[in-house]
Amino acid sequence: MPSGAFADRGADLELVGIQKRFPGFTAIEHLDLVIPAGSFFALLGPSGCGKTTTLRLVAGLEDPTGGRILIGGTDVTAQKAYQRPVNTVFQSYALFPHMTVLENVAFGLRRRQITDALGKAHEALRLVELDHLAARKPVQLSGGQQQRVALARAIVNRPALLLLDEPLGALDLKLRRQMQLELKTIQEEVGLTFLHVTHDQEEAMTMADTIAVMNKGRIEQLGAPEQLYELPRTAFVANFLGQSNLFTGPVVGETSTSIAVDIAGRSIVVPKTRSHRHAGDVTIGVRPEKLTLHRDKPVHDSGHNVMGPGRVTDVSFTGVSTQYLVSVPGVGVLIVFEQNRSFGPVEGEGDEVWVTWNVEHGFGLDDDPVAPDPRFVADTSTKSIAAQRRAALVTELEEA
């Protein structure tokens, strides 16, 4: 980054065929990603999925094994971390313990010989409402305050791209909400490109305009939060982003707009526009809050799918809603969220219920249908055990 000048706007980030291998394992297999300027982009995934590695590659703290990184159209792959127009809010904050809060915030400005570094640092501290603590040392601040200093230290440089590595991980729920709002406001105010790495799906959904769900070193699905939630493409996304009821079965019927899938003898209808596969074995699903419980067998209606009768095996009251587990013979256990429109849970444990949902609310996954849960398969033939043993060995060898 040229010294003495701020980036006047956020920049595009482009990752082309990025691959990262560490001795012994591959963190990122192959990653292509474009993050448009000015967007708030979240990389979401479980620990070990390669999201932090991706962030460190962009920051220049790691070198990719293969591929290129472009920021604002410039290839920065060969640039060192200190040459890139990028700043990071570290998960550990990494505030310099030997400097005051003000010196910490002014550090980057001074390095780039920007005029009035201290004035600008004070301004950034005012933005995070910590200017009155400018003379303190980081150890004298609370976790939340340190986090805000780390944020100020990064945004004061007006980087073209701001990287956030689980910056809210150490905060309690209330402070976290407050910081989420603050971050979002700052992003809109200064118009930077934010790349946010998190394992918290709620955080990603509230803050980001685009989420990429990462798993095992690759991106499973990328899109707006609503789109990812309402129309997940894989079983991993369906379960990592919220909860899902998933069923697998063969397609037995087809109309011009929908397909019918046979699930344990019941025909379940899914719209074609919401299903990635239209033939063969498919996995379909529906979100728990889209389900409705009925005490009596509902009358058949082409607009709804019906499952049941089943038995309520667990009721947990969570305040705004009640979570029911309904065991349906031949299908398994369904999760149902019911809004608490009246007082307390409506059904009790052991009640016989039917579950229905609007046909429009189902979705069909792109995954190869997973093998049915072995708990429900009582196949103990020698041949089957041998096959399972072999499959387990093969995966083990692949992992090694």
Add this chain to the structure above:
Amino acid sequence: MAFAAFASTAAPPTDAPPRRRSPVALLLLLPGILYLVLFFLAPLVALILTSLQAPSEFGDIGMYSYAFRWENYVEVIGQYWPHILRSFGYALIATVLALLFSYPLAYFIGVTARRWPLLQSLMLVLVIAPFFISFLLRTLAWKQLLSDESFLVTSLKAVSLLAPDAHLTGTAFSVIFGLTYNFIPFMTLPLYTTLERLDLRYLEAGNDLYASGFHTFRTVTIPLSMPGIVAGTLLTFIPAAGDYINASRDFLGGADTQMIGNVIEANFLVLLNYPAAASLSIILMTVILVIVGVYVKRSGTEELL
């Protein structure tokens, strides 16, 4: 004492538990206090008194009686000021050299070698290994290595890096070399302990904030390793200033390299001028205390400890 400066960190929180004055604590302290009074305070008082003694009126050489002869101090400073200056000069140069050698070494062991714990332990053993051989023997060995007939000196003369009539032993070079060599472990170990705890994420943060490797080293690594630098330099400078082995004529020194320690030794054991030796000791102690006090204050390490 100088280390009191390290103790006064942030004020204790107001909700600290109330202090209990227990006679047991005083009782447990008693042996230590007695020891200090007997073996530190009493000799110190004796030393001060000796430094003010005057020669006995009709006495032999080495016979002195108690007096308040402040002129002793003026006399020894007048007579030995080159030795005093030389002592602190040599100690300063040796400390700086030891720091320059030890820092990269300690950084390598404490930071670079973190990924290979075996290498780390091996190198630490190598740093401590010289302690298994007596200090005197090692210094004598260096006298051999630097002597006129040694391979080193003859080779240097052969390639004309050293004048044909030059020597290494008995020069300021060999004394400073000996001091540096002997105190390098005392510099390396405290540096290692601070660098070993250095959080590399701070360095990443420095790199992220536009500071190159060199700038990060100067603005982050050095300040964060300041406790080790202060401890190491004190452990080197204080004993080096009072050292009398390396500068001794029997070891690496010569007539022109005598340090204050050699003068004190000569006055006590050869010239039997006890008041002069005692006042030189007091001067050495005072100057070291002042230098160390200023150094600890100026380096601002109180907050890091």
